[in-house]
Amino acid sequence: xxxxxxxxxxxxxxxxxxxxxxxxxxxxxxxxxxxxxxxxxxxxxxxxxxxxxxxxxxxxxxxxxxxxxxxxxxxxxxxxxxxxxxxxxxxxxxxxxxxxxxxxxxxxxxxxxxxxxxxxxxxxxxxxxxxxxxxxxxxxxxxxxxxxxxxxxxxxxxxxxxxxxxxxxxxxxxxxxxxxxxxxxxxxxxxxxxxxxxxxxxxxxxxxxxxxxxxxxxxxxxxxxxxxxxxxxxxxxxxxxxxxxxxxxxxxxxxxxxxxxxxxxxxxxxxxxxxxxxxxxxxxxxxxxxxxxxxxxxxxxxxxxxxxxxxxxxxxxxxxxxxxxxxxxxxxxxxxxxxxxxxxxxxxxxxxxxxxxxxxxxxxxxxxxxxxxxxx
Amino acid sequence: xxxxxxxxxxxxxxxxxxxxxxxxxxxxxxxxxxxxxxxxxxxxxxxxxxxxxxxxxxxxxxxxxxxxxxxxxxxxxxxxxxxxxxxxxxxxxxxxxxxxxxxxxxxxxxxxxxxxxxxxxxxxxxxxxxxxxxxxxxxxxxxxxxxxxxxxxxxxxxxxxxxxxxxxxxxxxxxxxxxxxxxxxxxxxxxxxxxxxxxxxxxxxxxxxxxxxxxxxxxxxxxxxxxxxxxxxxxxxxxxxxxxxxxxxxxxxxxxxxxxxxxxxxxxxxxxxxxxxxxxxxxxxxxxxxxxxxxxxxxxxxxxxxxxxxxxxxxxxxxxxxxxxxxxxxxxxxxxxxx
Numbered sequence: 001x002x003x004x005x006x007x008x009x010x011x012x013x014x015x016x017x018x019x020x021x022x023x024x025x026x027x028x029x030x031x032x033x034x035x036x037x038x039x040x041x042x043x044x045x046x047x048x049x050x051x052x053x054x055x056x057x058x059x060x061x062x063x064x065x066x067x068x069x070x071x072x073x074x075x076x077x078x079x080x081x082x083x084x085x086x087x088x089x090x091x092x093x094x095x096x097x098x099x100x101x102x103x104x105x106x107x108x109x110x111x112x113x114x115x116x117x118x119x120x121x122x123x124x125x126x127x128x129x130x131x132x133x134x135x136x137x138x139x140x141x142x143x144x145x146x147x148x149x150x151x152x153x154x155x156x157x158x159x160x161x162x163x164x165x166x167x168x169x170x171x172x173x174x175x176x177x178x179x180x181x182x183x184x185x186x187x188x189x190x191x192x193x194x195x196x197x198x199x200x201x202x203x204x205x206x207x208x209x210x211x212x213x214x215x216x217x218x219x220x221x222x223x224x225x226x227x228x229x230x231x232x233x234x235x236x237x238x239x240x241x242x243x244x245x246x247x248x249x250x251x252x253x254x255x256x257x258x259x260x261x262x263x264x265x266x267x268x269x270x271x272x273x274x275x276x277x278x279x280x281x282x283x284x285x286x287x288x289x290x291x292x293x294x295x296x297x298x299x300x301x302x303x304x305x306x307x308x309x310x311x312x313x314x315x316x317x318x319x320x321x322x323x324x325x326x327x328x329x330x331x332x333x334x335x336x337x338x339x340x341x342x343x344x345x346x347x348x349x350x351x352x353x354x355x356x357x358x359x360x361x362x363x364x365x366x367x368x369x370x371x372x373x374x375x376x
Numbered sequence: 377x378x379x380x381x382x383x384x385x386x387x388x389x390x391x392x393x394x395x396x397x398x399x400x401x402x403x404x405x406x407x408x409x410x411x412x413x414x415x416x417x418x419x420x421x422x423x424x425x426x427x428x429x430x431x432x433x434x435x436x437x438x439x440x441x442x443x444x445x446x447x448x449x450x451x452x453x454x455x456x457x458x459x460x461x462x463x464x465x466x467x468x469x470x471x472x473x474x475x476x477x478x479x480x481x482x483x484x485x486x487x488x489x490x491x492x493x494x495x496x497x498x499x500x501x502x503x504x505x506x507x508x509x510x511x512x513x514x515x516x517x518x519x520x521x522x523x524x525x526x527x528x529x530x531x532x533x534x535x536x537x538x539x540x541x542x543x544x545x546x547x548x549x550x551x552x553x554x555x556x557x558x559x560x561x562x563x564x565x566x567x568x569x570x571x572x573x574x575x576x577x578x579x580x581x582x583x584x585x586x587x588x589x590x591x592x593x594x595x596x597x598x599x600x601x602x603x604x605x606x607x608x609x610x611x612x613x614x615x616x617x618x619x620x621x622x623x624x625x626x627x628x629x630x631x632x633x634x635x636x637x638x639x640x641x642x643x644x645x646x647x648x649x650x651x652x653x654x655x656x657x658x659x660x661x662x663x664x665x666x667x668x669x670x671x672x673x674x675x676x677x678x679x680x681x682x683x684x685x686x687x688x689x690x691x692x693x694x695x696x697x698x699x700x701x702x703x704x705x706x707x708x709x710x711x712x713x714x715x
Contacts (some may be wrong), residue, residue, distance in 0.1 A: 013697045051699025058483075121566060224698045346386050346393055356641055367694070367702025 008030055008185065010083035011050075015079070019228040020055045026235045027057040035187050036234055037329050039067035039176045040279035041357025042222050050224045054318035065180045066327040067194065069144050069171040071094045072285075077169045078102035079306045081141040082169065084298060085115035087305065092118045092126035096355040101347060103310050107141070111340045112135075123148075123155045125247030130164035139298045141167045146200045149287050150261045153268035156296060167298040169195035170287035172207060172271050173197045179282050185330055188215070190234040192296055195221040195249040200265070202257025203247045214243045221249040241263065268293055275277035278324025317342055323350035326359055333360040335359075340364060389602055392705050398612075404612040412464075414474075417462040419525075419598065422534045430536050433457055433506045434526035442490070442520060447650075448573030450493035454524040455650055456601070458501045463537070463597045463653065466529030469503035475524040476508070480515045490521070501578035503527065505706040535587075536610075538615035539595035544628060546620065546682035547655045547666060548584060548677045549576070552605050553633040554642030557653070561636060568639065571632045575651035577599045582674045586655060586714030590669030591628065596611045603706045604646040608654050609682070609692045610705040619688035625697045646706040697713035 004296060009015070017041065019079050027034060032273040044064045047053055056062065066072050079102045091107060098108045111117040116136070120126045123140055130138035142152045149170040156166065177191050193206055198219045206217040216237035220230030230248040237244060247253055267290075274286035294300040320338055325331040333352065343349040345361055352358035356365070386393040398417065406414040411429065412422040420433030437453040454472065461469050475495065478487070499506050505525075540546075554575040561569055581598070587594055596616070600608040605627065613620045629637075629644045637644045651674060657665050662680055669675035685693075692703040 011698070048698070049643075051694065051696045051701035054476045054701065055699045055701070072534065113614045121564065346384075347380075365704050 010221075010225045012225065016224055016228055019232055023060070023228065023232045023235065024057045026232065026239065027060045030059075030235070030239050031241055032059065034189055034235055034238055036060070036062050036190045036192060036231065036238075037065045037180060037186075038062065038192035038194075038220070039065040039173070040179070040192075040197075041068045041193060041355070041359070041362065042196065043067070043194065043220065044359050044362045045356075045366075046222050046224060048362050052224060052227060052317065057341050060231075060235070062192075063188075063329040063332070064326075064359040065188075065329045066176045066276060066279060068327070068352065068355050068357035068359070069169075070094075070100060070146075071327060071351040072171060073097070073100060073143060073169045073351070074275045074277045075101065075103055076275070076306065078106065078307050080299070080304050081107055081139070081303050082110045082115075083306045083309045084139050084302065085110045085117050086113070086309065087302070088116075089137040089139045089298075089302070090116040090118060090129070091139050091141055092120045092129060092267070094121070094143055095119045096357065097141055097143050097169075099354050100351055101348075101354075105309060113333040116247065123152050127155055127160050127164055130161045134161070134163060134339045135300075136163060138164050139167050139348060140164070141169065143169045145171055145173045145194070145264060146197045150265050153264045156268050156293065157264055165296045165298040165301050167290060168269070168286075168293055170269065170338055171276075172285060172287050173201070174209065174273075175285040176280050177206075177209055177217075179276070179285070180329055181209075181215060182360065183328055183330075186328070188329060189238045190213055190218070192215045192227075192230055192234060193217050195218045195219055195226070195253055198247075198249065198253045198257065200258050200261045202255050204254050204255045205257070206245045209305060210243045210245050212214055216243050217245045218247050219245070219247045219253050221252065230362075254299070275329075278321075279328055313359065317349045321350035325354045326352055333363045383551070389706070394602075407625045412536065416536065416538070418537050419700040422464055425464060428530050428532055429465070430528045431461050431464045431531060431534070432526070433460040435460060435616055436522060436526065438519065438522050438523040439559060439655075440519075440563050441559070442486070444562050444574055445569060445572060446486060447576035448490060448493050448529040449521060449523055450490035451497045452576050452650060453525045454494050454497035454501065454503065454505075455576050455578045457525040457527040458503050458580050459599045459650075459653070461527050461529045462580040462583040463535070463599050465531040465533055465587065465597075467531070467580040467587065469501065469527050469529045469580065471505050471506035471528055472498065472526075472528045474505050474508040475510075477511045477518050477522040479518045480512060480518050482521060487521070492521075497578055501580055503578065503580070522646070531539045535594060535597045537596055537598040537612050539552070540612055540616035540618050540620075540684040541595075542618055542661055542684050542686040544595060544618075544656050544660055544684040545680055546609070546684065547621075547657060547662070547669065548600075548605065548627065548681050549579070549655065549669055550651070550677040551628040551630045551633065552600065552649055552652060553629060553637065553647035554649065556604065556648035557633045557636050557642075557644065560642075560647075562638075566637055568641070570636075572636060575649055577651035579651060579653055579674060582669065582672045585668045585672050585675070586665050590657055590661045593661035594655060594660040594665065595658060597688070598654050600649045600652055601653055602648050604644070604648055605654065606643070606645045606692065606703050607706050608702070610690065612613040612654065612656065613684070613692060614690040616684070617689045618681050618684040618686065619690070620692045621685050622682040622692055622694050622703060624694050626679050626681045628679050645703065671672055
């Protein structure tokens with residue numbers, strides 16, 4: 001039987017080689033190091049999983065910015081979820097969120113102490129759980145960018161049982177790029193924007209950013225050829241000094257995006273400021289339920305006693321963690337003294353090693369520092 | 377890194393954590409033996425008996441759910457032990473044991489189904505179940521059913537999992553990831569079962585064919601159960617002091633498994649198999665052994681997937697066709713990801 005996935009043209013090694021060669025020529029012609037940033041764990045996964053870094057020109061630096069919504073979920077947000085769980089609520093969340101460190105406990109730790117914490121694969125599964133357990137208060141600890149926030153919004157709009165509520169840790173993608181462009185230490189010359197979020201928001205949303213920061217943006221998909229083509233296009237824009245937005249994912253992304261999804265999103269959520277773990281206070285960084293949804297907003301509905309789970313952290317290793325610098329694109333996972341040693345997926349110190357969208361976890365899962373140039 | 381105070385699920389997941397636990401705790405039980413003992417951490421033990429080898433192995437089986445597409449815990453319990461014997465070179469099991477621990481309240485009709493499935497697998501493998509033991513524990517003291525099987529067999533030549541040397545070729549007897557993906561999708565009720573089916577099967581007939589074709593040129597064997605192909609290749613590379621160059625595009629993966637893996641963010645290379653073997657052969661024997669494998673119903677999709685190299689001992693380098701990277705040794709049970 002032919003393997004259908006292998007026939008996908010977006011993984012064609014011959015076309016990949018042609019793109020890599022064109023990229024090498026462009027970077028060569030630039031005669032200097034060019035630094036680009038993507039802001040999405042799925043892009044880092046594609047780069048790492050397919051071994052693309054080993055093929056990039058030496059003078060092309062592609063770094064991952066704050067593109068992992070789980071990683072930037074802040075300690076007090078985790079504390080809220082932990083407190084709710086310890087207060088007796090059933091807290092449902094994505095598997096990635098389970099081991100995210102709170103001040104003193106992660107949700108996994110709370111689970112170990114007997115709290116009811118359930119891993120779900122989507123918000124609707126959490127709603128089903130609430131329906132099947134009418135006697136319990138079920139709180140969905142919601143995480144993700146616009147892509148998953150739309151799912152949360154759609155479920156709320158379609159009606160949820162009385163014992164269901166949402167603790168939102170949803171993050172807003174455009175904020176991630178705004179944040180990096182304001183950091184004084186960065187020298188990022190172009191951004192690769194996440195294709196799946198752009199399916200919802202449309203690529204037009206990046207135009208004000210490109211104009212304001214004089215930085216080109218390319219919207220990219222997640223197959224190897226998508227990434228290579230987008231990188232090539234971005235290097236060309238950088239070289240030409242053209243701060244434009246180019247859509248390299250036209251098979252999925254339009255200028256306007258998915259209007260019905262946007263309507264759902266903004267009916268339920270509002271953009272608010274908030275702290276991103278290890279980075280900074282980010283204006284317009286978080287998505288919070290609008291006031292008219294107070295009845296399903298766990299923050300409004302319950303008194304959350306975070307003082308009970310707060311206090312001083314016990315983790316001395318955390319002082320050495322450089323997740324904040326990594327997420328700001330100022331350091332690489334391999335620059336961290338804890339990476340792969342004290343900090344591993346089964347015993348993560350920092351948030352970037354917890355989530356499968358985190359750059360440390362991705363580097364670790366896909367084999368560590370990708371220096372295979374000498375292997376035949 | 378300091379060891380954990382308490383045992384976690386990762387300590388049973390077949391990866392690095394489990395290997396550390398075994399090395400730090402159970403190796404303390406190892407004692408000298410004429411042959412291959414506990415210290416080798418192979419699929420089983422080999423004890424010299426006259427001029428032949430007695431192969432002995434044991435395995436406890438727990439699986440959720442106990443009935444899954446393509447098999448059940450009974451077929452798993454028989455196949456697992458038959459396969460561990462076969463991986464050492466004993467392809468004609470003399471006898472198996474069957475010890476069952478049941479939870480109070482376990483349905484009798486399910487037990488009968490499991491019994492029938494064990495009987496069928498034992499006939500398929502020509503591996504008689506010759507003795508057993510039954511225990512019942514209170515409600516909540518054990519989760520449903522646990523089955524332990526042990527097996528013995530004789531062979532003239534032992535094949536270890538440590539026999540690779542640079543230049544040797546690495547074969548896989550068929551598609552990877554089928555068992556773990558089928559069980560995972562059913563366990564987490566992901567609703568994408570489709571055609572996902574476990575590959576659980578006794579492999580002794582297939583291995584007999586490979587050994588008959590390859591003879592002494594079959595130098596290493598291991599079944600890629602928990603931790604999948606990635607874990608087993610690390611183990612084989614580490615024990616032999618070689619590196620492994622794995623050609624990702626040559627590894628057979630069913631489209632359903634690949635699609636489910638893409639959806640869940642789980643690489644089929646780290647997903648468990650229960651009816652596959654990784655076989656290291658000298659370069660001259662590749663065609664012979666592959667032909668023999670492909671001539672057997674369980675080996676139709678056997679493929680040459682890698683080469684042992686002198687560089688980077690203990691590491692596995694994955695050639696994706698688009699670039700190269702190191703393949704990490706899995707750390708624990710793979711979990712589906714967000715978005």
